[in-house]
Amino acid sequence: MAEPDYVIAGAGIIGLSLALELHRRGASVVVLEAGTPMAQASTAAAGMLAADDPHNPIALHALAKVSTSLYPGFLDHISDLSGVRIPFQTASTLQAVSPDADFLSDPKALVPQLEPGSHRFSLLDERSVDPRQLAEALLMAVRNTRKIEGRGIDLRENTPLTRIAAGPASVRVETPAGSLSAGYFVDCMGAWSPAPVAPRKGQMLAVTLPKSLPLKTVIRTEKIYIVPRTDGPNAGRAIIGATVENAGYDLKVHPVDILTLNAQATALLPELAEALFVESWAGLRPATRDDLPILGPSPRQPRYVLANGHFRNGILLAPATAHVVAQLLMGENVDVDLAPFDPGRF
Ligand SMILES: Cc1cc2nc3c(=O)[nH]c(=O)nc-3n(C[C@H](O)[C@H](O)[C@H](O)COP(=O)(O)OP(=O)(O)OC[C@H]3O[C@@H](n4cnc5c(N)ncnc54)[C@H](O)[C@@H]3O)c2cc1C
Incomplete structure (x- = not known):
């Protein structure tokens, strides 16, 4: 050649x-x-x-x-x-924002199942x-x-x-x-x-959403995000992530971390308690x-x-x-x- x-x-x-x-x-x-x-x-x-x-x-x-x-x-x-x-x-993301930022008065109008707790959310035009x-x-x-x-x-x-x-x-x-x-x-x-x-490890999980949670919007706080799949072979699932760790090139998934992510996501969307676990994995972000x-x-x-x-x-x-x-x-x-x-x- x-x-x-x-x-x-x-x-x-x-x-x-x-x-x-x-x-x-x-x-x-x-x-x-x-x-x-x-x-x-x-x-x-x-x-x-x-x-x-x-x-x-x-x-x-x-x-x-x-x-x-x-x-x-x-x-x-x-x-x-x-x-x-x-x-x-x-096509949209509910993003948790700091108290001094503009925020939605009623994020539940967009995602009725959301339990915002102390979070304030703004709506991002994000795909x-x-x-x-x-x-x-x-x-x-x-x-x-x-x-x-x-x-x-x-x-x-x-x-x-x-x-x-x-x-x-x-x-x-x-x-x-x-x-x-x-x-x-x-x-x-x-x-x-x-x-x-340097590698910065991220662990995540995927779940199948229950019928009571037909999520179409990403929900993201500083600690956690929930990203629904709406089209294609993974439609009806959501990705819940992610850890951010300095763990070298280790790609092991730790059940305790996956359970923590799931618990944090379920605090925002209690209907996730009915979701079915599909899989978990880890990847290395280039940081x-x-x-x-x-x-x-x-x-x-x-x-x-x-x-x-x-x-x-x-x-x-x-x-x-x-x-x-x-x-x-x-x-x-x-x-x-x-x-x-x-x-x-x-
Ligand atoms: C858990 C997690 C969640 C993320 N979520 C998002 C998100 O929502 N949105 C977003 O924008 N980004 C996200 N990212 C970040 C995104 O995945 C990375 O920034 C992106 O994939 C980096 O792409 P890359 O091609 O540089 O690296 P990689 O996809 O890692 O590709 C690098 C390639 O180089 C190859 N390679 C290594 N050494 C050699 C060599 N000596 N010779 C030849 N090839 C070599 C590797 O085998 C590998 O295939 C996430 C990452 C993780 C881990």
């Missing part, structure tokens, strides 16, 4: 969304994946597109807003290539997706680029990046299956990145010290580009990350000020 324009390491939502965007712009792309594509954080997520979560850093706002506006086109592009429709699951549904379609879209068009994305599973040498004119990457040169390398290795990114992603060229190696550290918002930020990193790689003006995400800030 001729030398590709770009080699991406990591086939999570960030790596595959970027690969698709670069491919759409006519570039040749190889994606190296250490294990199975879309099997780590990107399918452990709840799928909230929480651009207006008051706990997000302020510096994330512009990128998050761009991503929200790109989302419908992002899903359409994946649907066109995969033949799979990816619906938004919800969510089912990350597993999205993952399947995204992977199919990436694979179909090889069937539909001449020069498709070359996705290599079970092929970890083991070494990288970036020079002034090209990069050379090594894997157990051999080495490869390319114009640029992009690190999308999530929590496994050698950049200043940075300032909760902001790392986007851009490495300070000393311009052909070594970073796109990781998306922490709690990688599903939300995938379209904007793909868009701005593709602009950067192709030498275009970038639509968002990337200064807050500068890899040199640590």
Whole structure:
């Protein structure tokens, strides 16, 4: 194979969304994946597109807003290539807010089963997706680029990046299956990145909602969120999450943590006491010290580009990350000020 324009390491939502965007712009792309594509954080997520979560850093706002506006086109592009429709699951979120913020006088008008307790809620115009549904379609879209068009994305599973040498004119990457040169390398290795990114574990559970709780709205407090699935194979379920833990690369699920999450959710929605447990799992968010992603060229190696550290918002930020990193790689003006995400800030 001729030398590709770009080699991406990591086939999570960030790596595959970027690969698709670069491919759409006519570039040749190889994606190296250490294990199975879309099997780590990107399918452990709840799928909230929480651009207006008051706990997000302020510096994330512009990128998050761009991503929200790109989302419908992002899903359409994946649907066109995969033949799979990816619906938004919800269109609103009841967000617990601090006492000085504007709040709804009657949140029970929207969710009659809600027991707000001491919480005050505002209503956010926010959507969510089912990350597993999205993952399947995204992977199919990436694979179909090889069937539909001449020069498709070359996705290599079970092929970890083991070494990288970036020079002034090209990069050379090594894997157990051999080495490869390319114009640029992009690190999308999530929590496994050698950049200043650390795994932040999240445990969650899924339940089947009782008929008495036909929830259509996300409910989110500082401690807990309840995210209903309304369309597709998981319709009628809700995701309850999530812990935020510094536990290294441990992916064990602890029943006591799952019971605590369930109890906190049931305090808000007592009807959840009738819900049926479906499954529990854990994933590793790629976290940075300032909760902001790392986007851009490495300070000393311009052909070594970073796109990781998306922490709690990688599903939300995938379209904007793909868009701005593709602009950067192709030498275009970038639509968002990337200064807050500068890899040199640590
Ligand atoms: C419990 C939980 C709930 C979440 N909820 C939400 C939510 O509601 N909304 C939201 O926007 N975000 C949410 N997130 C965050 C979101 O899931 C992540 O930010 C996002 O998935 C990160 O994507 P990624 O592609 O960077 O990482 P990953 O999906 O982890 O992908 C990284 C990939 O790199 C591969 N890799 C590692 N090392 C190598 C190597 N040496 N060579 C090649 N490949 C390698 C890995 O195998 C993996 O496939 C949640 C996360 C968790 C854990």
